[in-house]
Amino acid sequence: MDKNDTYILERQVGFVMRRAVQRHIAIFSALIPEMTPTQFAALAKLCELGQASQNELGRLTSMDVATIKGVVDRLRSRELISSAPLESDKRRLMLAPTRKGRAMYRKYVAQATEVSRQTLAPLDDGEQRQLVQLLERII
Amino acid sequence: MDKNDTYILERQVGFVMRRAVQRHIAIFSALIPEMTPTQFAALAKLCELGQASQNELGRLTSMDVATIKGVVDRLRSRELISSAPLESDKRRLMLAPTRKGRAMYRKYVAQATEVSRQTLAPLDDGEQRQLVQLLERII
DNA sequence: CATAATTTGTTTGTGTACTAATAGACTGTG
């Protein structure tokens, strides 16, 4: 009856996005083998801000409390960021990039741009902008 | 010097895709609380095919060997799929949906379409098609 | 036919992501 009553997995946004993310992560880890995309995102945001509480950093990088804790733990164990409880609010754990963390960020920031470039390479400039804009609207 | 020498996390495809996937998964689990998107994908594909080996199912749903194993284990422990070694090729584990699995698929297939609809709801019809097509090209 | 290469599935380890429960610290209101 309906022209579209079959469910075609391959055409569902969720499925296609999952595959696109897979490819993106593969490109990322080829170009930036020392870090995951999530770790780089947290480090980049922290370098941009100078410092932030763990919770704040999680919100700004779209990671929930449990996720950001794991990411921060791993970055800290590699001495890319430092942490200290805040005197004026003892609930908060203030984070800052270490010298080593800043160096790591500087080392890879150009590569990170290249990751985005390669991910979008099959599209022309207009299409690239369009894709990012459409994605931003369904967030 | 350059007009774009700062790295803006929020504008990177990877970051935006990650957030879009997060929203999609939230919609999915609100509408289909009994299963994850991945589990539904595997079950749907298996219902479409009738049967498949574990490896085959993994390839068709874009899950690597370790991932598909976990997904299959969980579906099997809930008796949504059955498995049996293939006589003619003893390496292969043939999978098929159980009656219960088929019922589960039928129960949620309309909801799965609704998940895609809600995920794309902020866009008009043309934009929805465009987004999916652009994503397909960067896979 | 024998052996090398490939395919399939399993296991281990690491990392992301979410839920739910908990505890301690802070804030607001009565």
Place this chain on the structure above:
DNA sequence: CACAGTCTATTAGTACACAAACAAATTATG
């Protein structure tokens, strides 16, 4: 001031995702 509600961080549990190493079965090749 007290105490209820909120915020921050931690912990435990489940699930996806990938890499690497392995064993068993099959296929290809000399």
